[in-house]
Amino acid sequence: MKKFFTLLCCAPLILMAQAPQRVDTRAIKEANAVKASEMQSPVVNKLRSAPMHKTNGDAPVYGAKTIGNTLYDLQSNNSLASRLQVYPNGKITAAWTTSSDGGTSYSQRGTGYNQRSAGVWRKALPNNSRFETSRVGWPCVGVATFGSVEKEYVFAHAVATSGLTGGFVFSTNTGIGTDFTAGGTVLNDTYNTATTPGPIWARSATAGTKIVLISCFADSSSSYPVNYYKNGVKRPITYSIYNAAGQAWVTKNAVLPGYDSTRYDIGNADDYAVDALGNKIRIVIGGLFDDLALWSSDDGGANWNKVIIDSFKRANPTPRTSPKPMNNGAVAVSIDASGVTHVAYPILGAAWDSVDGTTISNYIFYGTDREGIAYWNDKKDLNGKYSPIQVIGGTPDMDGDGVITLAANARSRTYGGYGSALSFTQNGASVSYAALSNQPMLSYDSKGNVFCTYIAPIENDESADAENFNDIFVVYSKDGGKTWGDPQNLTQTAGFEDFYPTTARTADNTLKVMYFLKDDVGISVNNANNPETTTRVNYMEIPVSKILSDSVGKFPNGINPAYVDADFKVSQNYPNPFHGFTQIDFTVSTTSDITFTVTDLLGKVLFTENSANTEAGKHSIYFNSGALSTGIYFYTISNGTQKVTEKMIVE
Numbered sequence: 001m002k003k004f005f006t007l008l009c010c011a012p013l014i015l016m017a018q019a020p021q022r023v024d025t026r027a028i029k030e031a032n033a034v035k036a037s038e039m040q041s042p043v044v045n046k047l048r049s050a051p052m053h054k055t056n057g058d059a060p061v062y063g064a065k066t067i068g069n070t071l072y073d074l075q076s077n078n079s080l081a082s083r084l085q086v087y088p089n090g091k092i093t094a095a096w097t098t099s100s101d102g103g104t105s106y107s108q109r110g111t112g113y114n115q116r117s118a119g120v121w122r123k124a125l126p127n128n129s130r131f132e133t134s135r136v137g138w139p140c141v142g143v144a145t146f147g148s149v150e151k152e153y154v155f156a157h158a159v160a161t162s163g164l165t166g167g168f169v170f171s172t173n174t175g176i177g178t179d180f181t182a183g184g185t186v187l188n189d190t191y192n193t194a195t196t197p198g199p200i201w202a203r204s205a206t207a208g209t210k211i212v213l214i215s216c217f218a219d220s221s222s223s224y225p226v227n228y229y230k231n232g233v234k235r236p237i238t239y240s241i242y243n244a245a246g247q248a249w250v251t252k253n254a255v256l257p258g259y260d261s262t263r264y265d266i267g268n269a270d271d272y273a274v275d276a277l278g279n280k281i282r283i284v285i286g287g288l289f290d291d292l293a294l295w296s297s298d299d300g301g302a303n304w305n306k307v308i309i310d311s312f313k314r315a316n317p318t319p320r321t322s323p324k325p326m327n328n329g330a331v332a333v334s335i336d337a338s339g340v341t342h343v344a345y346p347i348l349g350a351a352w353d354s355v356d357g358t359t360i361s362n363y364i365f366y367g368t369d370r371e372g373i374a375y376w377n378d379k380k381d382l383n384g385k386y387s388p389i390q391v392i393g394g395t396p397d398m399d400g401d402g403v404i405t406l407a408a409n410a411r412s413r414t415y416g417g418y419g420s421a422l423s424f425t426q427n428g429a430s431v432s433y434a435a436l437s438n439q440p441m442l443s444y445d446s447k448g449n450v451f452c453t454y455i456a457p458i459e460n461d462e463s464a465d466a467e468n469f470n471d472i473f474v475v476y477s478k479d480g481g482k483t484w485g486d487p488q489n490l491t492q493t494a495g496f497e498d499f500y501p502t503t504a505r506t507a508d509n510t511l512k513v514m515y516f517l518k519d520d521v522g523i524s525v526n527n528a529n530n531p532e533t534t535t536r537v538n539y540m541e542i543p544v545s546k547i548l549s550d551s552v553g554k555f556p557n558g559i560n561p562a563y564v565d566a567d568f569k570v571s572q573n574y575p576n577p578f579h580g581f582t583q584i585d586f587t588v589s590t591t592s593d594i595t596f597t598v599t600d601l602l603g604k605v606l607f608t609e610n611s612a613n614t615e616a617g618k619h620s621i622y623f624n625s626g627a628l629s630t631g632i633y634f635y636t637i638s639n640g641t642q643k644v645t646e647k648m649i650v651e
Helices: 544-550
Strands: 001-005 030-032 065-070 085-086 092-099 111-118 136-146 149-158 168-173 199-207 211-216 236-245 248-254 272-277 282-285 292-297 305-310 323-326 332-337 341-351 353-354 360-361 364-367 374-379 388-391 419-425 428-434 438-444 450-460 469-477 497-501 509-519 535-543 580-588 592-599 603-616 617-624 631-638 643-650
Touching: 001 111, 065 092, 085 136, 085 509, 092 136, 092 149, 092 509, 092 535, 111 149, 136 199, 136 211, 149 199, 168 199, 199 282, 211 282, 211 428, 236 450, 236 544, 272 332, 272 428, 282 341, 282 469, 292 341, 305 374, 323 374, 323 580, 332 438, 341 438, 341 450, 374 450, 388 450, 388 469, 419 450, 450 497, 469 544, 509 544, 535 544, 580 592, 580 631, 580 643
Parallel strands: 001 617, 030 305, 199 272, 469 497
Antiparallel strands: 065 535, 085 092, 092 111, 136 149, 149 168, 199 211, 211 236, 236 248, 272 282, 282 292, 292 305, 323 341, 332 341, 341 364, 341 374, 353 360, 374 388, 419 428, 438 450, 450 469, 497 509, 509 535, 580 617, 592 603, 592 631, 631 643
16 A cells, blocks of 8 residues: 655644624623634535435435425525424424415415324325415414413414514414414514514524514515614514413513624514523524624523624625625524534625725625535533534535536525525626525434534536526534534435425434425525426435434445546545544545645645655555644545545644
8 A cells, every 4th residue: 555644844824713702882791702704614515425416306315295385485584494393292293384376465375284193194185275364474383381281383474465564473273283273463562554564584482481482573575665673773683482371471572682783783584593492592693794693591581691603893894805704694593402502504705895884895705615504502612612613514516526516597596585695796797696505404312413404506407597406405413513424415306496494403313304395496486587386395304323324315335426436535534633643545546646735724725745646546644733723624635636625623
């Protein structure tokens, strides 16, 4: 076996330190923020694990069952709602926004649902009719004890076909797995159809005996004819708390402490998420050009602590030479059984040259090396510091050429439902760029494994109008979020759009996913160019053992022979983590020029070595950490036409 030795002798670049503690004008405690500028820029689409993509129509890896359908295909503007409830007795309730009519008003829009008991879905051939008697949307489904009776509930915002909107239709059933009965409208105290909008676009979670609701205090009209302000923030994001045991509201449309005009200008639809476990409540708020912040309460909402996960200041524009990653508002949050809070969100990068008041102009977009699904958790090390933000998933490089090549309109996602897009003028033309990887959702199991699902477009799988179809991917962590496995393709449906993957929060034995499927890319509700068609609501369960063994969405040897030379292989370094020397094995099938590169979290190259005319066969690199600081790094091995990037950890 030929050996290829590499020693690191030069002093490496030291990782950026975390931001110092800051306290806002309301004296709300804000822990050290991990900034997106400290985020790594990895190539997450490792060729050795390129997701398999079938061409057999709409048959996914694990056969999905259609449990509903709808003509109304828009299910969220950004973050996904809690719409899949799984209970210890095996019962399941799934809910979604549905409509049996189309056109521009969708006058029959409301909540569609199905329920499973003893392995059988109640509605074998579900129609797309609502259970409410008025036009509503954006349902959140959950369970709570009302008085002494355990019931399921649905909050769906009330939206008339004309005039301003606001408030929620609050419905319940008689017990888990029974039919819902439409309730009355709540949280509409300040709402007036002619003069004042109310809260809509809710997210909900149950905290002990309380139901927590977070929403945006705005009208749903795209023109926003009337705006409402709280703490100086236009269209503010507010929260409410309902005591189910006493069946009374204890907090109505309140603003979280520290959510004011010192850090926020405008609240946006669905740029937030909430989760609860016992008396613990976690709320995350983000959005383009806004902080990504976490509000935590351990006493059912009586007191709050704010942490800025990823800070962003509008007043300090980034020059085009220093692109800044930012969150796009499609956030996900989950509290695991040990009390650790996990947060995932898409990022995309941009720079700009000037700021005129609140108008930022001259965007320069930065592509796939500055985007992906980012991850953070609130677990601190012995020094009281949070771990750096990681990029844990991304868009697959299906053909293995090191470049993600997409159709002309793949990024022009101005039709809603795929997260906020950067819209700007470049070279005299109107341009809209959305994050490619999107719609994250978090789950965990009783063994401490964490799972994150998301959607991403597929190379060479294009619609007639030059857009790329999306598949649903999953990544996992076996160590509570410290390290993550490779992306695996859950759906693999060529010529079909798989989107809005809502998962159950717990994933014991199987990861339970409800998602939507149609034969056209994009959302017809917000775009006349997308034909109105029936969208299927699908449900599937993927064995956790298959995910953790990296056997979902891949060929047995982890390589897709249609795209990648199976004889070019690169191992994970071992030992890992390490201090001193670590070994990396690789195999080439023909004589190749090999390049070995090490980068830091910012993507800055710390070390490069070339080996010309490396003979066919198996080789090893022995890498010395030298003066590298403790932290996460990436190494890349290229044979000239293919490359593989892996993460390594220096202790």
